[in-house]
Amino acid sequence: MNRPHHTRRDFVRGTAYGALGLTLGMSASGTLAQPGPEAGRARVVLVRRRDALSDDPVRSAAVVREMLEEACGALSSDERSSAEWWSGAFAPGEKVAIKANLMMSNTRAEVLAAIHDCLVEYAGTESGSIAAWDRRSVGFGREALAGPKSAWGQTPEMGYNEDSVSLLAADWADALINVPSLKCHWLSGVAIALKNWCGAVTNISVGDPEDAAFRFHGDSCADLGMFQALPAFGGKCRLVVVDALEAYYERGPQTDPEYFHPYGGLIVGADAVAVDTIGAMLLQAIRDEVAGEPSPISPPPKHIAVAESKYGLGVSDPGRIDLVRLGDEDGMLV
Amino acid sequence: MDARLAVALAFLALAAGHAWADGGRLIVTPEGAEEPMKPPELPFPEGEGERFAVVGERSLYTPENLSDYINGGAAFYLGYSFEWLAVWRLKVDGVESEIVAELYAFSRPEDALGVFIDNAALDSPSERFERERVSKGLCRAQSGRAFARVAVRDRSDAGSDLAREVAGLLAQTLDERPASVPSVVRCLPGDGLREGSVRYFHSREALSSYYFVAEDNILGLSPETDCALASYEQTEGESPLRLLVVRYPDAEERDRAQRRFRETYLELPASDDPPESESATLEGGALCLIARSESASALIIAFDAADAARAESLTHAAVDALEEGDEP
Numbered sequence: 001m002n003r004p005h006h007t008r009r010d011f012v013r014g015t016a017y018g019a020l021g022l023t024l025g026m027s028a029s030g031t032l033a034q035p036g037p038e039a040g041r042a043r044v045v046l047v048r049r050r051d052a053l054s055d056d057p058v059r060s061a062a063v064v065r066e067m068l069e070e071a072c073g074a075l076s077s078d079e080r081s082s083a084e085w086w087s088g089a090f091a092p093g094e095k096v097a098i099k100a101n102l103m104m105s106n107t108r109a110e111v112l113a114a115i116h117d118c119l120v121e122y123a124g125t126e127s128g129s130i131a132a133w134d135r136r137s138v139g140f141g142r143e144a145l146a147g148p149k150s151a152w153g154q155t156p157e158m159g160y161n162e163d164s165v166s167l168l169a170a171d172w173a174d175a176l177i178n179v180p181s182l183k184c185h186w187l188s189g190v191a192i193a194l195k196n197w198c199g200a201v202t203n204i205s206v207g208d209p210e211d212a213a214f215r216f217h218g219d220s221c222a223d224l225g226m227f228q229a230l231p232a233f234g235g236k237c238r239l240v241v242v243d244a245l246e247a248y249y250e251r252g253p254q255t256d257p258e259y260f261h262p263y264g265g266l267i268v269g270a271d272a273v274a275v276d277t278i279g280a281m282l283l284q285a286i287r288d289e290v291a292g293e294p295s296p297i298s299p300p301p302k303h304i305a306v307a308e309s310k311y312g313l314g315v316s317d318p319g320r321i322d323l324v325r326l327g328d329e330d331g332m333l334v
Numbered sequence: 335m336d337a338r339l340a341v342a343l344a345f346l347a348l349a350a351g352h353a354w355a356d357g358g359r360l361i362v363t364p365e366g367a368e369e370p371m372k373p374p375e376l377p378f379p380e381g382e383g384e385r386f387a388v389v390g391e392r393s394l395y396t397p398e399n400l401s402d403y404i405n406g407g408a409a410f411y412l413g414y415s416f417e418w419l420a421v422w423r424l425k426v427d428g429v430e431s432e433i434v435a436e437l438y439a440f441s442r443p444e445d446a447l448g449v450f451i452d453n454a455a456l457d458s459p460s461e462r463f464e465r466e467r468v469s470k471g472l473c474r475a476q477s478g479r480a481f482a483r484v485a486v487r488d489r490s491d492a493g494s495d496l497a498r499e500v501a502g503l504l505a506q507t508l509d510e511r512p513a514s515v516p517s518v519v520r521c522l523p524g525d526g527l528r529e530g531s532v533r534y535f536h537s538r539e540a541l542s543s544y545y546f547v548a549e550d551n552i553l554g555l556s557p558e559t560d561c562a563l564a565s566y567e568q569t570e571g572e573s574p575l576r577l578l579v580v581r582y583p584d585a586e587e588r589d590r591a592q593r594r595f596r597e598t599y600l601e602l603p604a605s606d607d608p609p610e611s612e613s614a615t616l617e618g619g620a621l622c623l624i625a626r627s628e629s630a631s632a633l634i635i636a637f638d639a640a641d642a643a644r645a646e647s648l649t650h651a652a653v654d655a656l657e658e659g660d661e662p
Contacts, residue, residue: 007548007599008637012617026546103405150432186543187406198405205401206409217406219549220542251543253407256453257470257489294573299542302549 011296017305019317023281025288025296042274042315045071046282046334047326048265052245057110061146064110064266067327068118068241071268074324083122089238090175092124095131097173099196101243102134102149105181105255111243111266113146115177132179133158133168134199163232164213166200170232178240178272182263182279183248183255184287188221189301191252192279193240193272197227220299225307228272234313240275242267249286261286264328273314274321276304278334281318285333371439371479373420374507378435378500386500389423389432410452411438413537414445415557426496431487435500438481443513448534450476455530456519462505464512473497478510518562518579518632521655523648528574531565545576545637552598553633554591558583566648568640576637577648579656581630588631595624595633611649613642625649630656 010016011026047067054060069082076085090096096119100107112132119125120142127141132152139145139152159167169176178193185191187206198204203213216223228234244267250259263286269275280301287295308316315321325332373394378386393403396418400408403419411419417439424433440446450458450465454474460466463475463482471486471493484501486493519534533544538555541547544563555561560581565574582588596602600614600622613623623636623645634652639645 005549007552008546009599009601009616011546148431185406187409187539191406204405206406206412217409221406250453253404254410254483256474257472296546298544298546299549300546 011300017300017302017316019319020277020280020305021300023277023284023318024300025284025294026300040315041320041322042269042271043075043077043322043324044267044269044271044274044278045074045324045326046265046267046278046332047071047074048263048329048332049327050264050331052110052264053262061110061113064108064245065114065117067266068111068114068268070326071241071266072118072239074326075268075270077322082118086118086122087124090119090123090125093129094123094125094174095129095172096125096175096177097168098130098132098145098177098179099169099200100132100134100149100179101181101196101199102137102152103199103253105183105248105252106149107132107179107181107243108245109146109148111179111241111245113142115179115241116142116145131168131173133166138168160202164201164203165230165232166202169200169236173236176233176237178237180240180242181246181248182242182244182265182267182283183252184250184283184297185221185253186251187217187299188224188303189297189299190276190280190283190304192242192276194224194228194276194303194307195221197230197233198224200233201227220302222302222306223310224303225273225311225313228307228313229311234272237272238270240267240269240272242275242279244279244282247283247286249283249290261290263331263333271314273304273307273316276301276307277316277318277321278323280304281334289333368479368511370417370441371510373418373439374437374504378422378424378503385427387425389425393421395419395421409539410543411449413535413540413557414448415441416445417441424500429486429488429496433496433500434485435504436483436485437504437507438483440479440481443478443511444516444534446476446479446481447513447515448536449481450474451532451534456515456532462502463508464510466501468494468498468501470494471497473501475501475505476513477505477508478513480508480510516560516562517630517656517659518560518581520659521579521652522562522564522577523566523651523655525648525651526566528565528567531574533563535561535563541578545578547637548599550598552591552594553580554582554587554594555580559587566644568638568644572640573638575639575644575648577652578635578637579632579652580635581632581656583631585628585631588626588633592624592626592633595635600624611646613645621645623649625653627653627656630659632656 006016052063072085073082131140137152180196208215208217244265246260247263305316307313420437422435454467458465458467463477466475470489473484475482482504484497486497538551562579611625621639625634634649636645
């Protein structure tokens with residue numbers, strides 16, 4: 001599919017990538033789109049607690065668990081509890097693999113442990129049937145998920161199939177949970193849920209050579225949605241939990257501690273495109289807040305809009321996302 | 335690589351200049367150029383009584399496999415004359431998490447400088463390196479063709495001290511001539527320049543990550559183009575004016591880029607003979623001005639200018655400095 005080739009002026013005019021383009025700090029109007037139609041909507045929960053970043057790791061873990069419970073309880077528009085949500089989404093006996101971030105900006109152990117505990121307590125998942133992984137490194141069970149990731153290692157499940165897709169995701173797991181950290185990325189603008197699957201495939205390279213299994217780096221990684229479109233990933237993924245406890249708002253993936261914002265949040269939803277849309281808006285707001293002036297995410301994270309327009313994967317129009325805000329409102333930013 | 339071919343290439347390379355081989359990859363520099371940097375042997379004192387212990391083997395990455403280490407982040411370094419990266423993981427007595435020490439080598443010292451100022455001021459004094467910045471457990475430093483990066487998870491002053499100490503060990507292995515500041519950086523006017531805002535790069539991807547201009551490569555950036563971008567103060571609370579300087583290998587490439595930019599970005603009618611300097615007022619009232627340096631084969635563009643006189647003053651000062659700098 002041929003896409004129009006935009007310049008900065010198209011973003012300023014508000015004619016690039018629809019309503020999402022309006023939120024990326026370059027638009028002259030700079031406002032959120034108006035509420036869209038009822039059909040084709042997505043629901044995303046943003047929960048924020050300042051004390052999630054407590055110096056006391058026990059306290060921090062407890063707060064993160066509470067945040068996850070609150071968020072999952074608000075995932076459906078009816079009055080379901082967190083326990084009901086988890087038991088409805090995952091069946092006892094299932095194997096669940098959590099795609100975490102191990103690279104420069106880590107998914108926090110508190111988040112992985114909270115997900116583990118909800119699965120065990122509410123869905124009846126066995127602890128040993130819960131894995132968290134990134135690339136070739138994996139941990140099974142609570143001790144591994146709650147502990148240092150340096151203790152994770154390789155197991156027979158950690159290879160790749162003939163399609164260059166992680167065996168853990170394709171063969172071992174019955175269900176997946178996508179748990180990226182919230183960060184900007186120098187090549188794709190942001191790296192959140194849609195980009196997190198890059199660490200679950202092999203045979204990729206930034207030059208996108210002809211023989212690469214997946215060629216997505218060109219055009220600011222516009223085609224990142226190709227991963228979410230895979231049955232092994234998007235077809236199995238039932239939940240996205242973005243670790244926004246500390247948001248990295250400068251150009252990742254290599255991080256500089258100067259640019260972590262202590263946000264204390266989680267972004268939770270089932271629609272990875274909608275979750276990424278809220279994540280990008282939050283990163284944009286953090287950048288503007290820190291800079292004290294408009295500081296557009298560069299390059300614009302077009303892959304989020306392309307995931308909807310080309311791959312039909314979810315909702316990238318903020319006007320069609322029902323954002324539920326929970327917790328500390330001061331400093332929520334979106 | 336075929337063994338006979340490798341031997342033949344090595345012979346030719348050695349006859350012509352300098353070469354070293356790593357994992358079947360031959361790194362060659364032409365006659366007259368500096369000898370290529372080699373990844374140093376273990377620079378860390380270890381063993382009984384020493385504080386440091388190296389965990390595992392030193393990892394070495396080349397342009398072919400840098401993605402394995404930093405995935406999409408590799409493209410940043412590959413946009414410069416990246417040759418190799420050596421990585422050590424260290425344990426230190428009394429410190430729980432590992433320290434990661436990275437040493438990057440480039441064939442051009444200006445490129446190592448460009449990588450350093452991606453996230454630091456050009457003027458970042460150091461006693462051990464040419465430039466150095468230490469903050470919250472991260473040390474970044476540059477000397478000649480080398481860029482060092484040492485990361486400690488501890489963001490306290492103690493973490494910074496540790497990062498500084500490990501970087502000092504890396505510094506001992508370096509014997510590099512200082513990098514000269516590229517002409518596109520030297521020509522940037524100082525008046526109103528935001529501290530730490532100067533960037534030096536070559537690729538469209540790098541420009542897009544600093545300041546998004548267009549999805550297409552309308553300025554014709556390539557490994558052969560030298561680019562500098564800097565921010566200048568305007569009214570408080572407003573976005574800064576951005577000044578972009580692009581120096582092309584020749585006047586033809588510059589002229590193609592100018593025609594493309596004025597038609598695609600300024601949305602002006604096509605012209606085979608565009609003026610040396612012209613501007614357009616864009617959406618929201620901001621002004622964009624492009625000027626051409628004839629003798630330096632360069633374009634200088636002011637983006638987001640609130641004031642035409644200021645944009646003209648900055649671009650013309652940069653043109654003058656570029657052309658004066660080229661005079662014998």
